[in-house]
Amino acid sequence: MGMNSYKIGLGNLDTKTRRNAESDNVSFWNEEAKKLSWFKPWTKTLVWNSPFAKWFIGGEINASYNTLDVHQDNIAKKPAILWEGEDGTSRTITYADLYTDVCKFANVLKSLGIKKGDRVTIYLPMVPELPITMLACARIGAIHTVVFSGFSAASLRDRIDDSKSKVIVTADVGYRRGSSMDLKGIIDESISGLNFVEHVVVLKRAEGNLQLGPKDSLWHELMNGSSDKCEPEHLESTHPLFILYTSGTTGKPKGVLHGTGGYLTHLNSTFQWAFDIKDSDIFFCTADIGWVTGHSYVVYGPLLHGATEIMYEGVPDYPDTSRIWDIIDRYGVTIFYTTPTALRMFMKFSDTIPNSFKLSSLRLLGTVGEPINPEVWRWYFKTIGKSKCPIVDTWWQTETGGMMLSPLPGLETISLKPGSVTRPIPGTDITVVDEQGNELPSNTKGYLVIRKPWPGMLLTLWGDDEKYKNVYWSKFENNYYSGDYAIKDSDGYFWLLGRADDILKVAGHRIGTAELESSLVSHRDIAEAAVCGIPDEIKGEVIVAFTVLKENTKNEPSLLRKELMEIVRNGIGPIATPQQIYFVTKLPKTRSGKIMRRVLKAIASNENVGDISTLEDSAAVMDVQNAFTELQNAIRKNKS
Numbered sequence: 001m002g003m004n005s006y007k008i009g010l011g012n013l014d015t016k017t018r019r020n021a022e023s024d025n026v027s028f029w030n031e032e033a034k035k036l037s038w039f040k041p042w043t044k045t046l047v048w049n050s051p052f053a054k055w056f057i058g059g060e061i062n063a064s065y066n067t068l069d070v071h072q073d074n075i076a077k078k079p080a081i082l083w084e085g086e087d088g089t090s091r092t093i094t095y096a097d098l099y100t101d102v103c104k105f106a107n108v109l110k111s112l113g114i115k116k117g118d119r120v121t122i123y124l125p126m127v128p129e130l131p132i133t134m135l136a137c138a139r140i141g142a143i144h145t146v147v148f149s150g151f152s153a154a155s156l157r158d159r160i161d162d163s164k165s166k167v168i169v170t171a172d173v174g175y176r177r178g179s180s181m182d183l184k185g186i187i188d189e190s191i192s193g194l195n196f197v198e199h200v201v202v203l204k205r206a207e208g209n210l211q212l213g214p215k216d217s218l219w220h221e222l223m224n225g226s227s228d229k230c231e232p233e234h235l236e237s238t239h240p241l242f243i244l245y246t247s248g249t250t251g252k253p254k255g256v257l258h259g260t261g262g263y264l265t266h267l268n269s270t271f272q273w274a275f276d277i278k279d280s281d282i283f284f285c286t287a288d289i290g291w292v293t294g295h296s297y298v299v300y301g302p303l304l305h306g307a308t309e310i311m312y313e314g315v316p317d318y319p320d321t322s323r324i325w326d327i328i329d330r331y332g333v334t335i336f337y338t339t340p341t342a343l344r345m346f347m348k349f350s351d352t353i354p355n356s357f358k359l360s361s362l363r364l365l366g367t368v369g370e371p372i373n374p375e376v377w378r379w380y381f382k383t384i385g386k387s388k389c390p391i392v393d394t395w396w397q398t399e400t401g402g403m404m405l406s407p408l409p410g411l412e413t414i415s416l417k418p419g420s421v422t423r424p425i426p427g428t429d430i431t432v433v434d435e436q437g438n439e440l441p442s443n444t445k446g447y448l449v450i451r452k453p454w455p456g457m458l459l460t461l462w463g464d465d466e467k468y469k470n471v472y473w474s475k476f477e478n479n480y481y482s483g484d485y486a487i488k489d490s491d492g493y494f495w496l497l498g499r500a501d502d503i504l505k506v507a508g509h510r511i512g513t514a515e516l517e518s519s520l521v522s523h524r525d526i527a528e529a530a531v532c533g534i535p536d537e538i539k540g541e542v543i544v545a546f547t548v549l550k551e552n553t554k555n556e557p558s559l560l561r562k563e564l565m566e567i568v569r570n571g572i573g574p575i576a577t578p579q580q581i582y583f584v585t586k587l588p589k590t591r592s593g594k595i596m597r598r599v600l601k602a603i604a605s606n607e608n609v610g611d612i613s614t615l616e617d618s619a620a621v622m623d624v625q626n627a628f629t630e631l632q633n634a635i636r637k638n639k640s
């Protein structure tokens, strides 16, 4: 298919405006910020005390006011959240409901002694009370720190201890894959001995009695006695809105701190540009609110725009892999935003599953979290979008707050290329540089950097300015280091090639993991692939690949190995041919669904796997370990 078959967009942003937005990004964002409601206008758009940015200095704003109060006059009765539980239970929460509950819970937090600047840890499953708690914090200027409800007590404790939260909000249970998780038990274990924790608010969901300790109180009891009038605090634009720990794909999670005015400006604009949101849309983002995608594009983005969205508690493949398509049809979802990992999981099974649904309400598809392989992109476009929905592949990070590279159909017309995130959003300066920080010519691989501050930029790492400087600003002078490897083609389109930490260096060549993995998953029998380099005395590094087969594949392993080698040899070059290919049933992933290549590398190099607190399923490590040992033994046997 030629490039023009993927032409999208309704907007008419011209090249000149785009160029101006890049050269004078401060004026550009100054205008964008005016789209929000401010209590007091700012006096200075940006103070850039490198590497610390302060946006909209002197301005006063409130995130809950901009997501709730502003909608009460015209769309109070409009559903904000259409919630569905894994067992099929559903709830509709209108903008009026949300407003009332947020005010009430804000008063609850005040009654528990929470003041402006205090931290509140939220350990809740995907239920409406989760955004309610976040917005209640925002209303009174407390800093929320959401921890994904799948984390263990030890990981949770680290995060609570780091943020020194006075209040914890949790539920008795969460439901996942047909069983219930004892969240309250995990909280109790995680806070034992943490004396700074004063109160635990528990949302009771299950039947039966719940043992309450001295710090515990029940959500509904506190809410019953609480007033629904709560004036929003007038907060400085730079007042911290939340701390969120990164996914931990490349190492120990970092406590990213975000502000208010800049962050909201970034989300307000990007949500409109990328999704071209209309009043009639039904938006569905599958991310858990425990991750940044959930913060930005389940909570703040859609609610700023008064959108209606689906919130689903449960996993996408329970009771089976038709679950998501069923939700799309039943609710008439128009915009669907998910991850490459989820798409590869769906592709693993027969297309008769999605094909048995209409999916006719869809008009726009999005993806985020990992590079999307061109093969997966095409499948998404054809099988889910029926060749009529544009795909917005959005590159961004917890640290960037919102999208940074993405097609923007709500703003401009652009031709898509499967596997490319296209171009930077206007008002940013993003490029690819070499090891010394020099900008590279097009079609040359290098490090993705951001050269100017942007409004959604993190304030710092919580309590650790030094680490903030070290991690993001020490590799290159005055350039934000993203940690990703990329290439910009001659049309100015960006292609993400993988993590800079995972780059393969073979005989003087640098190859991104995504290049090789995309080549491997283009084989009809391969559902997922992950590659890593291991030290080799002669070549410096050799490549090993771990692959997961699709369901019902009949290929014989040795034949399949040959075919895969062939695909890589022809597609990328002989230099990139993996020395070994392992077949596994599961790849090690973070709880947010990202492949942890460093774990594979450690196993294949016989080294310690390091910090795996964010690992989703330790069975995957065993699985990889076994496949590795098995093949090593077979090779040894062959040799002797």
Ligand code: ATP
Residues within 6 Å of the ligand: 246, 247, 248, 249, 250, 251, 252, 253, 254, 291, 292, 367, 368, 369, 370, 371, 372, 393, 394, 395, 396, 397, 398, 399, 421, 482, 483, 484, 496, 498, 499, 592, 594
């Ligand atoms: P940690 O920084 O702790 O290792 P993490 O980087 O996985 O964790 P996130 O902030 O959740 O934490 O993920 C951001 C990263 O996800 C990006 O740096 C990039 O590697 C990857 N990513 C996100 N979106 C895309 C995309 N559209 N294409 C390619 N990669 C993407």
Ligand code: MG
Residues within 6 Å of the ligand: 246, 397, 483
């Ligand atoms: Mg990261």
